[in-house]
Amino acid sequence: MSTPSTVVSPLVKIAMVSALIILGRNSIWLVDSVRLVPAISGCVLSPSSAWQVPVVQAGFADLLTSVPYSLYAFFSAFVIAGLVRLITKETNLTALLAVGSLSLFVQPLDLFPMICLLLLGMFSVSSGNAQRSALRLTMILLVALGAILFTLDFGFVLLLLILTLLECTDQRNQRIRQVIAISIITAIAVSAGLSTGFFNACLRPVSWVWLNIPTELLPSLQSPLQQKQLWPSLGVLAAFVFSVWFTRPPELQGEKRIFLSLLLISLIGIGSSHYLLLAMCGLIILLRRISLDPLKQFNHPRLAMLAIFIAAGFAFWKTDKVAVLAGETPPRLVDPTRWQTEGNVILMNLEHSSDWQTQKVSRQYKLVLDDRWDIFGNDYHDYVEVCRDLHDVRVNSYLKDDLTWGGYKRRVEKWEASLLVVESSQWATIRGLSVSPEWKVMSIDGRRTIFGLQEVPSNLEQLTQANRAIMFLEWPNKIRNFNLDETIVIGSDHDARMIANALCAMRLPYAGMRFIRNDFSRQGEKIRTSCYLELAHRVHRHSGRGSLLDQFRAVARLRDEYARGLWAKKELALIAISLQGLGLEQLAIEFGLEPEERGQWISKSRDDSSEQNGLTSNKGDQALFRDQFQQALLSGDVQACEALLAESDERMLLERVLTKSWNAKPSDLLGGMSQILKEEKLGQASVQGEAFFYVGCVALEIGEFEQAIGAFNRSQQLAPDLPFKSIRELYLSQIVQEK
């Protein structure tokens, strides 16, 4: 006989596990707050018939728009525990697997739908007592009403309601329940004529299928099968469903309704990760009558627990995250309400619509459209075309293969948009827009890079601030007349990497490297290499020859990282083309350059290595040796350089320092090179001049602009006609700035 303590304690235990997982997903749970009800969708393209969640529209939900994360975690944990209790009364492996899956994926906006589903599950158990049945039916209908009032996904709750009503096997109540179910369906159908907004909102759980919503706008509508991070949860879900299905009690063996219900809910969950959690809850509701615990059959439950522990440890070790279950620290965001501007906003990732729909932000900014596909479903195709045109910077009209016109200018003007928000991870889009004559960067943070239209007068102030801040990061100088907080904010290492990547994509590698100075994670190293590659291209383009410093560092690192498997295939394809642009076709082929790409960038017929000033200017016996060494440096071949150094009779001081530069700290590199130059042992003025140029570059890299100015000036004195003259002058013109 169970006692209250044995009944309560499994629930509390499960709730504790759940709460810990939910809290662990947010490293700032102590101070963070969340929104439990969706915001009002007041976008530029919102029709007047759009359905809004009634409690929010009526202004009753202020408390629910900023709930402490810990409180949300507490309530969610108990709701999850309650759901799990519907299928198993004990704290066993089944319960833990279910709790783990649900807790890992619950989001704040899921809480109210989950509460509705839990209540539905609790009240839908048939009872022999007619009066109690009537009471339960009433409660069920109230739950449905609550779902309509508090959530956007009431359609899913109503679907579960109908399924549970129809599955009743109690003859006495069957007819009543069927009538109620049919009435609900009829009411929904009638609403299509009375309120299209309500009807569309009701169909949200399924309408994304035929609306064919571009997942680049709403990534959460992708199938979880396409998102590797969700595979473990899917695996748990599949194991749970199949194991329960195979061990269902004999009385349920012939039930086609159960089969169809499971199928429908599974399809919804597998079709879109947005509904995966609710689908799992729905499955639990539908399976609540099965109390068999198949996993008890395993003889070694502790072995299963150990396996889970090991898997979690492996995942922790293989990722850059600090803790697998402690998710990413939410990025700190630049606050656009501090800018003296306003206007309509084009958001490229609509999942972040809620950032722009708080009361504070919505006073100044209005989204063109948001993540409400029930309202904007038909507008998304047009919108995504504009986003793709923005990605490619296709300003003016061009004819498409269906004889309609592309080009973003006309539609952006029609929407009167003045801000464009791009994910900071979308480096290709950022890179393209950074050279747009119309869009300029307003801010960069760990989540988004915001561009503003230059022709909008109110944007000018922040555009100027941002330009000054970003240019200062690239070219530090005496003038500091900007406020960085309104342009760039960092919350975590991940934020810093995003910002560094964005700046590097904007062709500002020195600026980018300042944010990853002490970041030696895999991702940080890759970004640093990208920055060196950017520098290598910059020097190559503006001098016609490779930099023995930047090109060597870039290519040597690439070789090393390629051997370690750091780069994905798609990334390597771009790197290969990039290496070809530096004249390294052979290496590009090793990196996977496609055959049809080869030969396009045949190096110029003039041999750059032979007739230039600098390290190769030594005519005579050493010329060939220095040429070989230079080629080895330019192709990033560390082993070849070391072999050549070992063969050489001379001290080759600068070459020794350069050979070690690829994995040396910039400050150490600067120290080494400065020391050599101080000792004046390099010989020829041209060689010294080139060395001083490299010293200036490294000084710039670590922010020592005064030292950089000194080095560049000295380089100018010693080697006025250095091949790097143009870029040296460019660097000097940027960092020597007086008021």
Next chain:
Amino acid sequence: MTSSPDSTDTFRWNLTSSISKSALLFLAILSLFVVFRFNTSDVILPADRLQTLNSGWADEKRCADCHEQAETFWETGHANTLQRVDDVDSKELLEKLDIFLSDQPSNTTKVKNHDGQFVASYEHDGVESQVRLDWCLGSGTHARTWVGTLMDSRGATDLLEFRWSWYHGIDGFDITPGQPLKADPGYFGGLGVLFDAPKTRKCLGCHASYLPIKDGHIDQHHIKPGVTCQRCHGPRKAHVESDGDVRDYSWRNLDQMESVNRCAECHRRAEEQKPSEISPQNSAITRFQPVGLVQSPCFKNSKMTCLTCHDPHLSPQAQDSMGLWQCLQCHDELNELHTGCSAGHLDQCFSCHMPKVKMGESPVAFRDHWIRIRRQSEQQP
């Protein structure tokens, strides 16, 4: 003794039985759905025609089998508006250019042929800048300009527009329109102007019929140079293979504005210029014929389009593009419904209403398509 199967037996029974039909059906439906989701999750939207023309592309030599326009088309400016740098005409001009440049007082720029590669170089302050020239833009009706392509660090294609162009009007060379008379400082200053990847795409896109581009990187091996038949008429493979049975009238039933817009895709639309730039005093817009045309009373008060006066299948010389017949379609003095010239002239319409206007300091002049009664002061803008 009857025994009810305990839970272990039930579990074993279900596991050991063959996979039930219902489970198979479940899996089958789920798999189909998954395949459906994977195939539909990426929305395929209409693409830039310039990137898709290559699929269903017909051999354009076949067009002349049935269409006499195709015989004359290859003499037009459109057909010859882009050539590889080593094409006959381009090579010849580059050789002349090198001679021209060597005769210049400062003698700082050279264009040399190194084993089939044309490399332009510029010496300044002891430093030599170089760029390989890859393409020649322009048919020569007005001018020809060379460009060199460069790779950026992410594989995208940038362009260098060479500083020197050849002009038909003077049968000689001068600074490329839009470039400064005095070379800018910097490595490329004396060689020309750098264009980033989006602008490169725009430039080459208006001189080609197929431009394979991915992530900003242009596959130059597969460019189809020139604005040829299928650039305007679309892929014609099905049409050719069916001996003309398959037809697709992409140019029929266009309204006036849409007809002009088809040409304006490259020749520029008025609505995409800054309003302040659309002014009779602004000579820079004369090279954008549709911009001026749509401002004209002639356009606004009639059904006039580019095709009213121009047959794109014929060269300007072949179609008498300077003839009176174009204006007489609407301004025939003998027709009482028509409006004639208030100054009493019966010919030489162009000289007053569509004069040629020079583009800044460059030798090239374009006929001003803003057809209007011009003030005396406008005759020489």
